[in-house]
Amino acid sequence: MRAGLTLIALLLLAALPARSAEIIGALSQNRVSLTANFSGSEILIFGAIRHDAPRIEDAPSYDIIITIEGPRHPVSVWRKARTLGIWTNVEAVSMASVPSFYAVATTAPMNVILDPEEDARHRISAYHAIRPAQATGAVADIDSFTEALLRLRTREGAYLRLDRWVYLDRDVLFRANVALPTNLTEGAYTTRMYLVREGAVVHQYRTAIFVRKEGLERWLHQLAFDQPLIYGILALIIALVAGWGASAAFRYIRQ
Amino acid sequence: MQIYLPIAEVSANALTLLGIGAGVGMLSGMFGVGGGFLVTPLLFFIGIPPAVAVATGVNQVVASSVSGVLAHLKRKTVDLKMGTVLLIGGLVGSGLGIWLFRLLTNLGQIDLAVQLAYVVFLGVIGLLMFQEGVRAWVRTSRPNPRRRKLHTHIWVHNLPLKMKFRTSGLYISVIPPILVGMSVGILAAIMGVGGGFIMVPAMIYLLGMPTKVVVGTSLFQIIFVAGFTTVMHAVTSHSVDILLALVLIIGGVIGAQIGTQVGMKLKAEALRVLLALLVLSVAGKIAFDLLVTPDELYSIRVVGRH
Numbered sequence: 185m186r187a188g189l190t191l192i193a194l195l196l197l198a199a200l201p202a203r204s205a206e207i208i209g210a211l212s213q214n215r216v217s218l219t220a221n222f223s224g225s226e227i228l229i230f231g232a233i234r235h236d237a238p239r240i241e242d243a244p245s246y247d248i249i250i251t252i253e254g255p256r257h258p259v260s261v262w263r264k265a266r267t268l269g270i271w272t273n274v275e276a277v278s279m280a281s282v283p284s285f286y287a288v289a290t291t292a293p294m295n296v297i298l299d300p301e302e303d304a305r306h307r308i309s310a311y312h313a314i315r316p317a318q319a320t321g322a323v324a325d326i327d328s329f330t331e332a333l334l335r336l337r338t339r340e341g342a343y344l345r346l347d348r349w350v351y352l353d354r355d356v357l358f359r360a361n362v363a364l365p366t367n368l369t370e371g372a373y374t375t376r377m378y379l380v381r382e383g384a385v386v387h388q389y390r391t392a393i394f395v396r397k398e399g400l401e402r403w404l405h406q407l408a409f410d411q412p413l414i415y416g417i418l419a420l421i422i423a424l425v426a427g428w429g430a431s432a433a434f435r436y437i438r439q
Numbered sequence: 440m441q442i443y444l445p446i447a448e449v450s451a452n453a454l455t456l457l458g459i460g461a462g463v464g465m466l467s468g469m470f471g472v473g474g475g476f477l478v479t480p481l482l483f484f485i486g487i488p489p490a491v492a493v494a495t496g497v498n499q500v501v502a503s504s505v506s507g508v509l510a511h512l513k514r515k516t517v518d519l520k521m522g523t524v525l526l527i528g529g530l531v532g533s534g535l536g537i538w539l540f541r542l543l544t545n546l547g548q549i550d551l552a553v554q555l556a557y558v559v560f561l562g563v564i565g566l567l568m569f570q571e572g573v574r575a576w577v578r579t580s581r582p583n584p585r586r587r588k589l590h591t592h593i594w595v596h597n598l599p600l601k602m603k604f605r606t607s608g609l610y611i612s613v614i615p616p617i618l619v620g621m622s623v624g625i626l627a628a629i630m631g632v633g634g635g636f637i638m639v640p641a642m643i644y645l646l647g648m649p650t651k652v653v654v655g656t657s658l659f660q661i662i663f664v665a666g667f668t669t670v671m672h673a674v675t676s677h678s679v680d681i682l683l684a685l686v687l688i689i690g691g692v693i694g695a696q697i698g699t700q701v702g703m704k705l706k707a708e709a710l711r712v713l714l715a716l717l718v719l720s721v722a723g724k725i726a727f728d729l730l731v732t733p734d735e736l737y738s739i740r741v742v743g744r745h
Contacts, residue, residue: 220682223441223450258742265736270729272551273738284741332737366441366450400682401445408446408677416673419498419681420666423688427505430692 205246206234207379207389209358214391216364216373217398224366227252227393229289230359233379246386247290247297248350248358249308249378252393254285254342255371261319261329277321277329279314284369285342286310289349289360299383306385308378310334310343341365368395446680447491453686455485460499460690467503467691468698469705470714475500475632475665476561478687479553480721489550491680493540493631494672498684500633500665503691504658511655518606518652521616522659525638528617529664532624537671540629544676550738554725556630561722564636565715567644572711607648607656615646620660628668633661636718 209231216225229250259282262273290297294309303309316330323329337343342365350360364373373393379386397405408415442453459481467474475496482492511517543549600613619641623634638657642648648656673679705713 218443218445220443221441222443260740260742262738262740263736264733264738266732270551270555271731271733271736273548278742329737332735333739336735336737336739366443367448369448397445401443404681405445408673408679408681412674412677413670415677415681416670416679419673419679419684420501420669422681422685423498423501423666423669424505424662426685426688426692427502428509430502430688430695431506431509434692434696 204236205379205381206236206387207248207377208232208234209250209375209377209389209391211375211391211393214393216368216393216395218368218370218395218401219398220400222366222368222401225364225368227362227364228359229362229375229377230357231377231389232357233355235356244382246352246355247292247380248352249291249294249298249380250287250289250350250360250362251308251313251374251376251378252285252287252362252364253283253313253374253376254395255369255373256281256283257369258282259333261333263323263329263332275321275323277319277323277326279319279330279333281318282314282333284371285365285373286313286337287344287346287362289344289346289362291348291350291352291358293347294345297380297383298385302380302384306378306388308385310338310345340367342367364393364395370395370397442682442686444487444491444680444683446678447487447495447683449486449488451485451487451683456683456686457690459485460687461694461697462690463687464503464691464694464696465698465701466694466714466717467507468695469701470698470710474503474691475627475634476557476630476636476718476721479631480557480725482683487680487683488678489553490544490676490678491683493553493629494669494676494678495680495684495687496631497627497633497665497672498669498679498681499687499691500627501662501669502684502688503695504633504662504665506692506695508655508658508662511658514655515606516652517655517659518604518648519656519659520602521604521607521609521646521648521652522656524602524613524616525620525623525656525660526663528620529624529627529660530667532621532626533628533664533668533671534624535621536625536628537668537675539625540672541675543629551729553630554729556626558722558726558729560626560630560637561718562726564640565718565722567640568711569715569719572708572715576706576708576712604648607646607652609646609648611646619645620664624664624668627661627664628671633665635661 212228233246258280260276260278263275264271265274304312307313319326319330350358352358375391377389440453441450443450463474463477478499479492479496483489543552602613603610623638627634635657639653642653669679
């Protein structure tokens with residue numbers, strides 16, 4: 185609630201000095217179904233900048249930053265160290281809420297178009313989106329753990345940095361294609377579009393992509409969590425039948 | 440062809456999974472082992488979360504063991520009484536193993552425990568098998584093989600609570616089989632294996648059972664222990680992926696049939712040496728990873744999920 189109010193206040197503040205422009209966006213699809221043959225999904229994000237005042241010559245141009253944030257989960261980051269000659273997990277830092285997926289697409293490199301302070305305020309870059317201040321753990325160098333989180337997530341393709349990925353046409357129309365990976369988790373993927381000018385966020389627009397398991401996947405996942413015993417027995421029966429069926433089938437083939 | 444796995448929450452190539460199933464099935468057909476000790480590390484390797492790999496590996500073991508035990512029942516090479524005694528120990532061990540698995544997962548040490556268990560058990564068993572296999576190979580090459588004693592009496596045979604096992608031709612205490620069953624049950628839960636590769640040598644060398652009933656009896660009790668473990672994993676950690684198991688099983692049963700045919704063409708002693716080398720190389724690879732400085736010291740674990 186408080187965060188919401190702060191956000192509204194910030195939005196108003198950000199909108200006041202530059203009333204002239206707004207950003208409006210849409211998605212090619214706002215529903216992604218995880219079915220058995222799901223192999224990633226490409227989302228087209230598009231929209232326009234609405235200029236209320238006529239465009240002044242030599243005025244600084246607009247830039248756009250789009251972020252897609254997957255459902256947040258608590259995570260722990262472990263660090264290995266050598267104990268008795270073996271590499272084992274020794275120290276851990278836990279973070280209560282970290283996005284499972286995070287993509288930042290921009291029209292130009294972030295450090296060129298956005299002030300670091302604005303970045304921190306709106307939590308735009310992945311570094312701010314993971315909220316490094318929330319990390320807790322009995323270690324001397326918490327920063328190296330949050331850095332490792334970013335590095336690992338980036339390497340596995342869960343955190344994407346797509347510089348110059350958004351195509352802005354005549355300061356009005358924009359579009360970007362973002363490929364969602366194959367290892368998506370269920371939930372709402374908040375998509376934020378920021379209109380940026382002279383390093384500051386002028387306006388923002390928010391929408392969401394809903395990722396949901398469908399069909400067999402949904403049924404199995406629900407069964408596994410709601411009726412684990414029945415699910416376990418089902419797994420067992422499938423294995424028993426498959427084992428028996430296989431030997432019966434091959435006996436039949438051989439005859 | 441990609442297939443999205445609902446519990447692992449990753450999408451994997453169905454052909455790769457079929458291939459893993461078939462490859463492991465082939466080996467299990469050739470050597471008469473469940474192949475869990477290969478499936479689980481291979482699943483780690485292609486990016487399935489370790490907990491899902493372990494739980495699903497156990498499920499796959501059920502299927503391959505059923506296939507095998509049916510053939511053995513027909514040949515009457517299953518000691519049901521011994522199997523039941525081993526099973527009692529196995530279920531207790533599996534329960535303990537599940538509890539340990541939960542505990543280690545929460546401590547962040549499950550990967551280490553699984554890897555260490557692999558190195559120690561595969562290493563020791565591999566060495567024993569290798570040595571025994573080479574010796575047997577040499578023996579069969581000699582013109583006048585020395586006759587072995589029917590069975591040797593060791594300390595195991597002096598314990599109380601003796602029982603008659605007719606099919607095996609044994610009159611021994613039930614304590615050693617229960618202990619053997621228990622330790623295999625613990626391993627089944629932690630390592631995602633059926634434990635055949637430990638059970639078989641233990642039955643031969645510790646219990647002194649005749650070789651011909653060993654494989655069938657071991658498979659018989661593995662079905663129940665692995666089945667119980669599957670259900671327990673499903674209930675305690677929701678980590679059994681039915682779809683993943685199904686694809687592995689389909690590959691596995693086809694591979695097993697091919698493997699059985701190939702196995703019949705090879706010399707038994709040569710097979711044993713080959714299996715030993717395979718086991719040793721898996722152990723060696725995992726040990727190498729534990730000892731060498733890793734490229735990445737950090738790892739992420741999503742709390743509350745696997």
